[in-house]
Amino acid sequence: MLTLSAVSARYGSVPAISDVSISVGEGEAVGLLGANGAGKSTTLRAISGLIRATSGSITFLGADLAALPPHKIAELGIAHVPEGRQVFPELTVKENLEVGAYIPSAKAERNRTLELVFGIFPALAERRNQLAGTMSGGEQQMLAVGRGLMLKPRLLMLDEPSLGLAPVVTDATFAKIQEVHAMGTAILLVEQNVSRALGMVQRAYVLESGKVIIQGSSAELANNKQVQAAYLGM
Amino acid sequence: MLATLAQAVVNGLLIGGIYALVSIGVTLIFGVVKIVNFAQGEFVMIGMYISFFLASTFGVDPLLSLLISMPSLFAIGVLLQHFLIRRVLALGDMPQIFLTFALSLLLMNIALLLFTANYRTVQTPYSELTFHIGPVYFAVAKLIAFAIAMLLSALLYLFLHGTDLGKAMRAAAQNREVAMLMGINPDRVFCVAVGVALALAGAAGSLLMPFYPAYPLVGQIFVLMAFVAVVLGTLGNITGALIASLMMGVAESLGVQFVGADSGLIVVFVMLLLTLAFRPNGLFGGWAR
Numbered sequence: 001m002l003t004l005s006a007v008s009a010r011y012g013s014v015p016a017i018s019d020v021s022i023s024v025g026e027g028e029a030v031g032l033l034g035a036n037g038a039g040k041s042t043t044l045r046a047i048s049g050l051i052r053a054t055s056g057s058i059t060f061l062g063a064d065l066a067a068l069p070p071h072k073i074a075e076l077g078i079a080h081v082p083e084g085r086q087v088f089p090e091l092t093v094k095e096n097l098e099v100g101a102y103i104p105s106a107k108a109e110r111n112r113t114l115e116l117v118f119g120i121f122p123a124l125a126e127r128r129n130q131l132a133g134t135m136s137g138g139e140q141q142m143l144a145v146g147r148g149l150m151l152k153p154r155l156l157m158l159d160e161p162s163l164g165l166a167p168v169v170t171d172a173t174f175a176k177i178q179e180v181h182a183m184g185t186a187i188l189l190v191e192q193n194v195s196r197a198l199g200m201v202q203r204a205y206v207l208e209s210g211k212v213i214i215q216g217s218s219a220e221l222a223n224n225k226q227v228q229a230a231y232l233g234m
Numbered sequence: 235m236l237a238t239l240a241q242a243v244v245n246g247l248l249i250g251g252i253y254a255l256v257s258i259g260v261t262l263i264f265g266v267v268k269i270v271n272f273a274q275g276e277f278v279m280i281g282m283y284i285s286f287f288l289a290s291t292f293g294v295d296p297l298l299s300l301l302i303s304m305p306s307l308f309a310i311g312v313l314l315q316h317f318l319i320r321r322v323l324a325l326g327d328m329p330q331i332f333l334t335f336a337l338s339l340l341l342m343n344i345a346l347l348l349f350t351a352n353y354r355t356v357q358t359p360y361s362e363l364t365f366h367i368g369p370v371y372f373a374v375a376k377l378i379a380f381a382i383a384m385l386l387s388a389l390l391y392l393f394l395h396g397t398d399l400g401k402a403m404r405a406a407a408q409n410r411e412v413a414m415l416m417g418i419n420p421d422r423v424f425c426v427a428v429g430v431a432l433a434l435a436g437a438a439g440s441l442l443m444p445f446y447p448a449y450p451l452v453g454q455i456f457v458l459m460a461f462v463a464v465v466l467g468t469l470g471n472i473t474g475a476l477i478a479s480l481m482m483g484v485a486e487s488l489g490v491q492f493v494g495a496d497s498g499l500i501v502v503f504v505m506l507l508l509t510l511a512f513r514p515n516g517l518f519g520g521w522a523r
Contacts, residue, residue, distance in 0.1 A: 048415055049414075050411060050414070050415075069414070069419075070411075070414035070415060071414050071416075071417045071418055071419045071420075074414070074415055074416060074417035075417050079415070080415045082411075082412055082415065086409055086412045088404070088405045088408045088409060088412070088413075089408060090404070090408055091401065091404060091405060091408070095401055095404075095405075096405075098398070098401060099398075099401050099402060099405045099413070099416055099418070100416055102398065102402055102416045102417045102418055103416075103417035106417075107398070147416070151416065151417065
């Protein structure tokens with residue numbers, strides 16, 4: 001469904017990722033793991049068009065993403081839940097979700113999707129009229145994921161959903177993400193928390209200094225000596 | 235004394251409604267597009283001349299010519315954003331300031347060339363009409379202008395809070411990048427924001443025409459008041475700009491009444507300096523709710 005072939009991108013003159021080749025299949029959950037600064041977020045930003053790849057190709061369901069602006073890429077069905085939640089602080093919870101369903105195909109089914117999201121995240125339903133900026137970090141993360149779901153995505157890209165959350169809140173968030181995946185949405189999950197990520201994805205890529213250094217199924221990675229030493233503290 | 239005070243407050247509130255239309259436009263453009271439009275006053279001037287020529291040539295009442303000045307200025311705003319502002323958005327503050335400042339000078343000088351520096355006025359049946367409640371007099375033309383200004387402000391509020399495009403505009407104002415991830419096209423939202431802001435300036439021009447002369451530099455007075463209101467009301471905050479504009483209208487009017495006929499602006503600028511000294515972020519919070 002999503003294929004990156006030898007994608008390189010840079011911030012100014014600093015190379016951020018080089019020759020990254022990854023793929024996500026229909027309905028699959030794939031992890032993009034690695035330390036801070038390894039290029040995970042940059043990869044997501046290149047997919048959603050926030051930065052331009054300097055070389056390589058990115059295709060999604062046959063469409064070449066390289067030529068498209070971010071809002072057109074969203075219309076193809078890619079929801080990117082950015083790092084640090086980034087809810088619209090001065091919009092209410094409900095308004096945040098409504099804006100999430102801005103693309104025409106999502107707008108047509110907005111009310112139904114809203115009920116679905118409220119079903120997955122009951123806390124959001126209770127707080128629907130609250131300004132998003134006044135909620136706790138965990139609630140904002142739920143809202144950011146819910147806002148992504150409002151787009152009715154074929155692919156949901158999540159950037160560090162556990163960032164800054166207490167372990168118990170992280171557990172709850174991951175359970176919800178699993179619930180979303182079970183409904184058939186493909187997921188590309190960026191995480192520093194490797195052990196937790198491997199618990200929910202089928203395959204993963206490990207990035208280091210902007211390059212894919214290891215890839216394989218979750219079980220393979222969990223048993224990989226290098227992964228164990230570098231990321232799992234074994 | 236009390237009657238004089240009440241009269242000054244009423245006069246101030248009524249003209250404050252016009253200031254509000256101008257300052258809401260400035261704060262809307264700043265909040266959404268993140269650019270300071272120094273030329274906003276010149277669009278008031280253009281609105282005035284549109285109403286003046288429609289009145290002098292075709293006998294159209296200035297209030298009716300709102301229906302022409304507002305759409306015309308909306309279109310000018312869309313073109314301004316698409317062909318000029320969009321090109322400097324990626325650059326720093328300086329090119330943006332130069333662009334709108336140059337535009338202001340250019341429009342004033344074009345107006346001088348085309349229309350001369352003469353004062354142009356429009357006489358309507360209600361231009362001199364007043365009525366009074368007790369000892370306080372109301373000028374009918376100013377009261378109509380105020381009422382329509384408040385109506386347009388309320389409509390803007392409904393647009394921003396009740397429509398998808400309005401919500402998308404507020405979202406883009408708060409986080410442009412994430413708004414794009416939602417499928418919002420920022421260029422489109424910015425064009426609408428600048429268009430709406432200029433339409434409000436045009437409305438201010440048409441509403442002024444029955445009781446205020448048009449001349450090429452007329453916009454300078456209103457943009458000055460608008461900038462003070464935008465700062466007092468907290469940059470980007472629409473409700474704040476509205477309230478601050480009414481306060482400034484009253485402050486100016488009290489200044490004229492109790493300090494001296496030419497001293498209205500002194501009171502306004504003392505308010506500005508005190509605010510900047512003690513509440514540098516303005517009197518209100520962030521982006522308007």
